[in-house]
Amino acid sequence: MNIELILLITESILLLVTLGFLLYSIHEGQQRSRLLVEVKHATKTLTRVEYFLTISESLLESKHEVVGCVTGRRPLGDDEKKIETVMNSIKHATSRGVKVKYILPKLPERLYMGCLYESVGAEIRYASCSLVNSMRYMVVDNSLVLIGIPESAGEKNATSRGHKLPSKGLASILQTHFDECWERDLPLQGYIKEVMAHTGMSVKQVSNELGIEVRVLSRYVDSPPLQGP
Numbered sequence: 001m002n003i004e005l006i007l008l009i010t011e012s013i014l015l016l017v018t019l020g021f022l023l024y025s026i027h028e029g030q031q032r033s034r035l036l037v038e039v040k041h042a043t044k045t046l047t048r049v050e051y052f053l054t055i056s057e058s059l060l061e062s063k064h065e066v067v068g069c070v071t072g073r074r075p076l077g078d079d080e081k082k083i084e085t086v087m088n089s090i091k092h093a094t095s096r097g098v099k100v101k102y103i104l105p106k107l108p109e110r111l112y113m114g115c116l117y118e119s120v121g122a123e124i125r126y127a128s129c130s131l132v133n134s135m136r137y138m139v140v141d142n143s144l145v146l147i148g149i150p151e152s153a154g155e156k157n158a159t160s161r162g163h164k165l166p167s168k169g170l171a172s173i174l175q176t177h178f179d180e181c182w183e184r185d186l187p188l189q190g191y192i193k194e195v196m197a198h199t200g201m202s203v204k205q206v207s208n209e210l211g212i213e214v215r216v217l218s219r220y221v222d223s224p225p226l227q228g229p
Helices: 003-042 048-061 079-095 108-119 130-134 168-184 188-199 203-210 214-222
Strands: 044-047 065-069 099-105 123-127 137-140 144-150 159-165
Touching (some): 048 079, 048 144, 048 159, 079 099, 079 108, 099 168, 108 123, 108 188, 108 203, 108 214, 123 168, 123 188, 137 168, 144 168, 188 214, 203 214
Parallel strands (some): 065 099, 099 123
Antiparallel strands (some): 065 137, 137 144, 144 159
């Protein structure tokens, strides 16, 4: 076999391999485009009221675990009733053995909601990273995602609408983000003690400042430290 024939065979093999990669890339691109179309069709845009109702319904229908990054803003006016409905749903979910975990922005005024969430069985941690501050999502049983959209940029702005996405792929990505944050974030008890240490305020002063009952704060302050992240 002469050198020209060997080179011809080699070039032919390389050409076939190149064509194979090209066809695979085209197929992968088509699959990705099809997935995006399916997600777009499956996505449901929710008004603010629908968003909170969907959160409650999803908690009631959950079977294993619900995790999320939430604003932790104290409800005012009409929002008090919405949050009360969500709290009842969390209580029902945790009573069935569902694990409910929320990460809140590391801001002292968010302690009120942290205590409220834990009072109905949820586990709470506080994060200082800007990514958590700007994200609002909930993952249900690693298959359903609810994403909240604020009226404008900033963690202090209320959620004006939301999106419901039954996507295991997106749920897996957000679940991974949550788990990584959860491992290094501060539990509620630790953050209460940190705020008191930094401000020098007493339990009564924190109670007056944040509207949290003294007996609730005392329970966290007087209890032995919980195992941290």
